[in-house]
Amino acid sequence: MRKLKLIVSGRVQGVGFRWSVYYLALEIGDIYGRVWNNEDGTVTILVQSENSEKLSHFIHEIRKGPSRMSKVTYLDATLANFSDYDDFQVSHR
Template sequence: MQKVRMIAQGRVQGVGFRWGVYALATEIGGITGRVWNREDGTVEILAESKDSPLMAKFIQEIRKGPTPFSKVTYLDVTLANFESYKDFKIAN
């Protein structure tokens, strides 16, 4: 199981970014986790997958920006340890 924590910076709030991340996780399949806005204007994503190529594709698509109006200027991706999720949801 690969678990990552991502912090997306750029134009990521007010542009449907969280919904785009949710749709991307659903479309790719095999990705579970959570996504939410942070008070500092960034978006945090906790994601996990048993399939490394799927996770790599998910991260690649997040870097591109999952919605037409979003623009990711920096994506911090680190391995993480968190409670496993059974689905992917938008938190808060």
């Protein structure tokens, strides 16, 4: 299971970005995790998958900006260690 923590910067709050990430994860399938807004204007995504191709596709789509109003200017992806998820949810941290 590959697990990553993504920090996304740009126009990613107030534009439906988190929900677009949620629907993208459902559309691709086999993508699990959480997405939430941060106080500094960034968005955090904890994501995991057994399928590296699907995970790479997910990250590629996030870089493009999954919602029409969003604009991703920076994406930082790091390996992470967190409890396994069995779904994908929008969180409120």
